[in-house]
Amino acid sequence: MIYKNSIYKNFLIFVFLFFSSTYICACMNVSVKAKKSDKLKIKIILVGKATKAVREIANIIQKDLEFSGQFQVIREDSTSGIVRTKDITGHFDGECRLGIFLTMMSKNTLGWRLYDLEYAQMVKGEKYKIKGRDFHGWAHNISDLVWPNLTGEKGFFSTKIAYCKKINCANKSDYKHVYIADYDGSNEKLLVSTPTINVIPRWNNDPKCPLIFYSEHTNKNVRLMVVNLQGKRKVASNFDGLNILSTFSPDGKRFAYCASRGNGLCQIYYYDGELKKLTSKGNNICPTFADNGNTIYFCSDMNSKNCTRIYKYDLGKRENTNYIPECILNTGFEVSTAFCPVKNRLAYAKMVRGTMQIFVYNPEDKTHKQVTLGAGNKEECSWSPCGNYLVFSVRNGNKSRLAVLNLLTGVMKPITKPADSCYYPNWSPFYDSFPCVV
Amino acid sequence: MWSLLWTRLHRRVLFWAKLFSVAFIGHVLLLFIMLFVYSGQKSVFTVNINRSILKSGAPIIFMPLKRSISKNICTESAQIISKKPVVKKAVSKKAVHKNTLKKKSVLRQAQDEREKKAEEKKKPVSQKKKAPVKKPVKKVAKKPVKKVKKSASEKKFAKPKIKNKTLEKKNIKKNKKKEMKKEVKNLSIHPEAIYIGQQELEALKIQNEIESEVAKHWRAPVGLSKDLACTISVIIDWGGSVKKVTVTKSSGALMFDIAARTAIGKSCIPRSAYGKEVNINFG
Numbered sequence: 001m002i003y004k005n006s007i008y009k010n011f012l013i014f015v016f017l018f019f020s021s022t023y024i025c026a027c028m029n030v031s032v033k034a035k036k037s038d039k040l041k042i043k044i045i046l047v048g049k050a051t052k053a054v055r056e057i058a059n060i061i062q063k064d065l066e067f068s069g070q071f072q073v074i075r076e077d078s079t080s081g082i083v084r085t086k087d088i089t090g091h092f093d094g095e096c097r098l099g100i101f102l103t104m105m106s107k108n109t110l111g112w113r114l115y116d117l118e119y120a121q122m123v124k125g126e127k128y129k130i131k132g133r134d135f136h137g138w139a140h141n142i143s144d145l146v147w148p149n150l151t152g153e154k155g156f157f158s159t160k161i162a163y164c165k166k167i168n169c170a171n172k173s174d175y176k177h178v179y180i181a182d183y184d185g186s187n188e189k190l191l192v193s194t195p196t197i198n199v200i201p202r203w204n205n206d207p208k209c210p211l212i213f214y215s216e217h218t219n220k221n222v223r224l225m226v227v228n229l230q231g232k233r234k235v236a237s238n239f240d241g242l243n244i245l246s247t248f249s250p251d252g253k254r255f256a257y258c259a260s261r262g263n264g265l266c267q268i269y270y271y272d273g274e275l276k277k278l279t280s281k282g283n284n285i286c287p288t289f290a291d292n293g294n295t296i297y298f299c300s301d302m303n304s305k306n307c308t309r310i311y312k313y314d315l316g317k318r319e320n321t322n323y324i325p326e327c328i329l330n331t332g333f334e335v336s337t338a339f340c341p342v343k344n345r346l347a348y349a350k351m352v353r354g355t356m357q358i359f360v361y362n363p364e365d366k367t368h369k370q371v372t373l374g375a376g377n378k379e380e381c382s383w384s385p386c387g388n389y390l391v392f393s394v395r396n397g398n399k400s401r402l403a404v405l406n407l408l409t410g411v412m413k414p415i416t417k418p419a420d421s422c423y424y425p426n427w428s429p430f431y432d433s434f435p436c437v438v
Numbered sequence: 439m440w441s442l443l444w445t446r447l448h449r450r451v452l453f454w455a456k457l458f459s460v461a462f463i464g465h466v467l468l469l470f471i472m473l474f475v476y477s478g479q480k481s482v483f484t485v486n487i488n489r490s491i492l493k494s495g496a497p498i499i500f501m502p503l504k505r506s507i508s509k510n511i512c513t514e515s516a517q518i519i520s521k522k523p524v525v526k527k528a529v530s531k532k533a534v535h536k537n538t539l540k541k542k543s544v545l546r547q548a549q550d551e552r553e554k555k556a557e558e559k560k561k562p563v564s565q566k567k568k569a570p571v572k573k574p575v576k577k578v579a580k581k582p583v584k585k586v587k588k589s590a591s592e593k594k595f596a597k598p599k600i601k602n603k604t605l606e607k608k609n610i611k612k613n614k615k616k617e618m619k620k621e622v623k624n625l626s627i628h629p630e631a632i633y634i635g636q637q638e639l640e641a642l643k644i645q646n647e648i649e650s651e652v653a654k655h656w657r658a659p660v661g662l663s664k665d666l667a668c669t670i671s672v673i674i675d676w677g678g679s680v681k682k683v684t685v686t687k688s689s690g691a692l693m694f695d696i697a698a699r700t701a702i703g704k705s706c707i708p709r710s711a712y713g714k715e716v717n718i719n720f721g
Contacts, residue, residue, distance in 0.1 A: 009453075009457065028641055028644060028645050028648070028714065028715075028716050028717065029645075029716075029717045029718075029719065030645050030648050030649045030652070030716055030717070030718045030719065031649070031718070031719040031720075031721060032649055032652050032653050032656050032701075032718060032719070032720055032721070033653075033721045034656050034657060034658035034720070034721065035653070035656075036657045036658075037657055037658045037659065037660045037661075038657035038658075038659070038660065038697075039659070039660055040659045040693045040696065040697055068661065069660060069661060070659055070660045070661045070662075070693070071693075094703060094704075095700060095704075097696050097699060097700060098692070098693075098696055116696075118699075123692060149692055150691070150692050150693045151661075151662065151691050151692075151693060152689075152690045152691040152692075388661070406661070408660070408661030408662075409660055409661050
């Protein structure tokens with residue numbers, strides 16, 4: 001009996017000691033907020049024997065990632081290939097945890113793999129089939145494939161910028177030719193080189209067939225022309241006076257442009273199978289589609305002489321003859337409106353203390369934010385298709401350079417040479433194939 | 439020799455010796471299990487504290503005799519916690535924070551002053567001989583209604599015309615105690631107060647250390663949305679090295695998660711966090 005009792009007591013004491021013991025591991029939640037931001041380090045590793053083309057592609061991918069201002073790229077070579085986990089973890093150095101492995105798999109196939117170097121885990125990998133001869137295009141396409149895995153956003157590296165460049169001709173008046181280049185100003189190609197002044201190029205919105213609309217000065221008028229990337233040109237609008245500034249709806253089926261028709265006053269015309277005149281008073285320029293193509297923002301001096309203001313035209317009310325467009329900003333001289341459907345923002349240029357600066361308008365909370373500072377007139381802005389960048393011309397005296405503003409980092413980068421005079425930049429939308437001048 | 443010693447020992451001593459040995463072996467076994475089998479991975483007890491509530495400025499009351507007040511102390515509202523009987527008990531047993539003790543002493547002083555005043559007033563009343571007990575009782579009975587009833591019931595049982603000084607004193611003392619208790623209760627049921635036990639306090643200290651250490655190295659990638667956030671679970675072994683890092687809730691952007699992991703990799707883990715699992719929310 002005593003024996004049994006003692007066992008029972010022992011058991012009780014043991015249980016007590018067990019639960020009162022201090023061997024406790026706690027699981028805690030800690031929240032940390034970032035006070036600073038920094039570039040992320042990433043490695044581009046060439047696997048095996050790298051040919052000149054692969055090295056060039058790696059260079060372009062490096063430039064793409066560095067252009068964003070979000071990455072610091074480190075280049076490495078791997079002769080052993082990717083066979084064992086050591087081949088991957090060997091590149092991990094404590095700080096750089098991501099690596100892009102590039103391999104030329106066959107004559108027409110390029111392989112890329114994004115690895116977590118610490119755990120040798122593949123995040124994403126694909127075989128890229130080479131199309132065409134432009135390795136710039138291949139590299140930008142690979143960057144576009146890698147980019148969403150890194151940032152969660154769509155890449156913009158395969159897009160192009162169309163612009164006009166002033167050509168100085170001896171004993172003749174200066175011409176302006178239409179060029180297209182990569183988003184960073186590299187890989188510049190001449191598209192229209194007629195011996196006249198060609199201005200204001202605009203991309204269409206058909207993802208399968210990239211076209212550029214531009215205005216060409218003739219002896220009679222300024223006509224609207226259309227050119228494909230093979231260089232074939234056609235007349236789009238040939239009314240008297242000005243035929244300029246075409247813009248396309250997001251679906252690419254409707255467009256609007258400005259024409260004076262010999263009247264002296266520039267009006268906005270809208271085409272949806274039938275051409276209609278939207279405005280009747282004053283000079284109206286820079287139309288841009290918004291709200292999924294249901295609204296047009298434009299600049300006009302209809303209510304104020306020598307001072308343009310931004311107006312909003314609701315296309316649903318165009319049948320109403322008494323409809324008056326709503327003025328959204330009337331503080332000063334505002335021009336060159338451009339709407340970004342991705343971010344739902346309107347960019348425009350406005351005079352601030354004698355200098356044109358770029359502003360961004362948010363239609364949701366109706367706020368205006370100045371995004372550029374400093375000397376030089378910044379005009380003719382255009383959005384990147386991702387909505388994180390703005391391209392515009394910066395004029396200093398007679399010279400004009402194109403610059404790209406990164407709205408995420410606030411960094412402005414010139415993309416054309418200082419000696420060149422470039423105007424009217426326009427960023428292309430996403431096209432199914434990489435737009436190349438043939 | 440040992441066998442002889444066992445036989446010569448008293449039965450009671452033998453019993454305690456056995457008991458001790460069993461408990462000792464049990465502890466050793468437990469230690470072995472913890473060290474070798476689990477090696478700090480298993481979380482036996484979880485303490486969740488939402489620091490944002492602690493930063494709200496509400497008074498934090500530390501209860502040293504309590505291990506933990508509530509597992510999710512701050513996710514529940516402070517009022518709910520104050521309603522809990524545990525807190526009230528603790529207060530009644532005078533296991534309250536020093537501040538409350540200070541307040542008690544202040545209350546006592548105030549009560550003494552009141553007493554003195556009451557005695558001063560009593561003197562002329564006792565001289566009149568007509569209503570000796572009424573005045574002090576009435577004064578005290580102003581605030582709580584129950585007390586008035588009690589005093590009335592007491593009146594019934596007590597002989598009405600007897601002027602007993604001891605009864606007066608007793609009444610005063612009782613009222614004093616009741617008032618004291620009520621005041622202390624009012625303190626304990628502070629609507630905004632946050633009560634923490636030993637575990638919570640310890641956890642808060644560790645959290646603070648980890649937070650300050652990780653914050654030194656945490657740099658969000660440039661150009662990403664400020665709304666992005668990810669949660670990373672870190673298991674730290676007893677040697678202080680990071681054993682496992684798991685992204686429990688991804689931000690949706692790989693570069694953000696990677697940057698968060700880099701911050702953990704760079705930071706030196708404080709000693710207090712050894713052998714613990716920490717969920718770090720990066721924002």
